[in-house]
Amino acid sequence: MNPALLIFWVLAGLAVLGALSLVWQRHPIHSALSLIVVMVCLAGLYLLMGAEFVAMVQIIVYGGAIMVLFLFVIMLLNAGEEEHTDFSKLAKFAGLPLALALTASLAALAYKQDASVPTPTQAFIPGATRQISSMLFKEFVYPFELTSFLILVAIMGALVLAQREKK
């Protein structure tokens, strides 16, 4: 077996297991840990496709910063195990059909695209970092800066709301 393919299946399997465990775990911290596993596995998959920069940013931003904040909030609130409530009516009636529809459409897409999806080793992009940065700062500089501005506004909004609550 091709080693890259083997690594792909291991990482993909781990990511799916992590996602399942994220839903099934009863304790919020365990769920957050499962999500970290998913994030790191995704980074591994990006690395396998030759997107080194994206992979590392995935770990630094999602695996590191964002998940640490999740964990921080859960720890700060000292959230305990979830209590099991009755299923919501929506989940009871619409849940299974919707899940089936999603799975079916994804499966259909995967089946259709099967030949055109590049195998992990083929899609190697040399110098991905350079390409990404020139795209970000040349072609998409305005959307990029606008997004940063939007995030800044959101942060300030959150601050204002938090301050108001204090009074």
Added chain:
Amino acid sequence: MISFLQQNAFWIITIVKIALLLFIVLTVNAYLTWFERKLVAHIQSRWGPHRVGPHGLLQPAADGLKFLFKEDPTPDGVDRFVYYLAPFLALALSLTALAVIPFGPDPIKLFGQKIDLWIANPDIGLLVLFAITALSVYGIALAGWASNSKYSLLGGLRSSAQMISYELSLTMSVVGVLLMANSFSLQKIIEAQARPGGWGVLGWNVIGLASGKFPVPQIIGFICFFTSAIAETNRAPFDLPEAESELVAGFHTEYASFKFAMFFIAEYTAMITVSCLATILFFGGWLSPFPASSFFQVTHYIPSITLIPFGLWVIYDGVKYETIFGKLILPGVGFAMFAIGAGLIALPGVNEFIQPIFWFTAKIFVFLFFYVWARGTLPRLRYDQLMNVGWKLLLPVSIANLIVTAGLLLVRGAK
């Protein structure tokens, strides 16, 4: 058998290199504790460890045995899985970071194979290190949470807040260096500091002189980097997660025996990694501080010139040492140093080969000394002071440094 070895040479060499690096780093870690205790003791006018072995040199071995044989209780009410996972995570991540550090430029040729002095040399070496730094918060935060103790939880919370805050300035402070090297690869960052014409120490990023152009010094970037790095590794004066006077031992209060030792080893390994990184990014990595001209060829004898007198002094010290054990061991160690120093003069080829490794090690040692020096002399910051330093001082200064560096490089014309 031979063909099997040749076919799988890469894997065999890599595994042997990993084992060797782990052995060296763990030994250095052990003696780093001795070095730290001795140095802090002398700063505080004490003797430090001096009972186990001559000058306390066997203290690390005694400590290691003690860690191994201590009772290892699991406190009541802990989250078992996370409680056991946390020390493994901390240790594994900090050891992984060493895999991307290049220790020397020239490969060793052995059995017809070229063996590079690094385990991996990815183009994104620096990003890999930052990714590992970003993940290493979890070891401490989870340990604090899983222990089911108020002190631990507070230590864990403090450390996650502290590490998130200082990660920003840590990352921002090195972007200037990245602009100068035009690469994320640690090897290329070092090579970019060997400016054409052989400027030696002037070419290092901390001064940043280039031939025929004005210098773009990264000294401010370096100060921001090293301060943030001390905070990131939870060392004094930023060791609030384990502030003894208020939190008992912080996040590792409930850990005993070898699980505690794993946190300890992780912290010391992180110190070594940060020292390596400071050396690589700002102080020219394995480059010699002297220009590469034939006049400075004399400086190639510096390893011998330091080793021979030091060896002689250790022999002298050993002969008049009080215990019989010391009288036997110390002259032996001194003679070995003397022999290595003399051997380097006798074998010019070997001497040339060890030059980069010598300078790299010497610089790492200087930064480790700084770590201990800071711990011995600076008082611990208060929590609000810590946050103020991180957000209101280091982050703006490192961003300003980035903007000024980018502007200067633009004026100077990069490359």
